[in-house]
Amino acid sequence: MKRTIRSFAVAVAAALTLSACGGSDTSTDSADGASDEPSSDGGTVAVAYDLGGRGDGGFNDLAYAGAAAAAEAQGAEVTEATAQETDTDQDRAARLELMAESGANPVVTVGYLYATALTEVAPKYPDTWFAIVDDATVDQPNVVGLTFAANEGSFLVGAVAALESETGSVGFIGGVDTELINEFEAGFVAGVEAADDSVEVSSSYLTQPPDFAGFNDPTRGLESANGLYDASADIVFAAAGGSNAGVFDAAESAGTKVIGVDSDQYETTEAPLNEVIISSMLKRVDVGVQTFIESVADGSVEAGERRFDLSTEGVGYSTSGDMLSEETISAVDALAEQVISGEITVPTTVG
Incomplete structure (x- = not known):
């Protein structure tokens, strides 16, 4: 498992580095969120x-990496749009309708916040396939829900934290106290307990729904982390x-450590700040998105949930x-094998 994880991290880090620097020639992002260039033969x-x-x-970068890889293989273009903190469900629906109307x-x-909008928009475009990352509630014949066992990945980094803590x-x-993020916490707490049940865990959420700013507020992240580090947490x-x-x-200032999330954040964070990141919980959104797009292209796509x-x-x-x-590493890899074999079942809720 160790070799597999490392090879994935390096490959995706390269894609994310290109993404963060402005993307590739297959990507367009006009002011209204739709491509203003003619489609290629690949659509x-x-x-x-x-x-x-x-x-x-x-x-988000992982989603782009998966879309860009699939589009390049098909000779297609990628058109993009970004959510705003002030978005309503109507705003999100209008964004999706614009994309579908343009022929995409x-x-x-990307993200469960699109569930309500997608439930409204998908029936209007029955010949268009849609995917939603981190949600499986949209029950439409042209929608695929791409979900990830965040509890299992978080279980592994919980074990990392327990074993590396001094x-x-x-x-x-x-970021926000939602059912999805609770799944990360549940897995993390279970991993800590599995590795060393004497290690204490303290949890904090930056915002409560319907305030989703906690996913994009570094100042709140710093303040929350300072509180945990001041209370003796070292990871x-x-x-x-x-x-x-x-x-x-906050970790750099306190001389402590962090575990990142989704991508390998050691590779995507500039040095020397990345030296505080001892590991990351990898959620392969790139693979999920690429697999979905390829299945649409080859005709094998099926509506419903696809879990990774x-x-x-x-x-x-x-x-x-x-x-x-x-x-x-040896201990965490052994725990991973126990999860895969079914010997360990990782909880999805805390308590």
């Missing part, structure tokens, strides 16, 4: 991003989207920077 793939947009070094097929929506205290920061797992940047800054877990390498953890001991 157009559309991506509607979550808060933070492309360049976030994580969730398929359309990928103070016996670790922390969790969630914090941050599942807070763009707010993770603030957590990294440890057994399919849909989630995992990174070892970039060589900051984890060999003992920790």
Whole structure:
């Protein structure tokens, strides 16, 4: 497992670095969110991003990496649009309708916030395929829900935190207190307990629904992390989207460590700040998006939920920077095998 995880981290980091620097020639992003260039013979793939947009070094960039890889293979173009903090469901629906009206097929929506809008829009465009990342509630014959066993990946980094902690205290920061992010916390807490049940876990959420700014507020991330570090935590797992940047800054100032999320954030964060990131919980949104687009192209696509877990390498953890001991890696890999075999069932809720 160790070799597989490392090879994935390096490959995706390269794609994310290109993404953060402005993308590739297959990408367009006009003011209204739709491509203003003629489609190639391969058609157009559309991506509607979550808060933070492309360049976030994580969730959204992974979606772009998957879309760009599939589009390049098909000779297609990628058109993009980014969510705003002030968006309503009507705004999101209008964005998706614009993409579908422009002829994009398929359309990928990044994040569960698009669920209500997609439920409204998908029936209007029955010949267009849509995917939604991190949601499986949209029951339409032309919608695929791409979900990931975040609890399983978080379980692994929980074990990492417990085994690498020197103070016996670790922390969790969630961007917004939602069911999805609770799944990250549940897995993390279970992983800590599995590796060393004497280690204490403190948790904090940056915002409560309907305020979703916690996914893109580095200042709040910094303040929350400072509180955990001041209370003796020496490693914090941050599942807070763009707010993770603030957590990294707090760790650098405190001389402590962080576990990143979604992408290998050691590779996507500039040095020397990346030296605070000992691992990341990898959620392979890129693979999910690429698989979906390819299935539309070859006609094998089927509506419904498509879940990616440890057994399919849909989630995992990174070892970039060589900051984890060999003992920790061996122990975590052994726990991963127990999850895959069914010997360990990782909870999805806390408590």
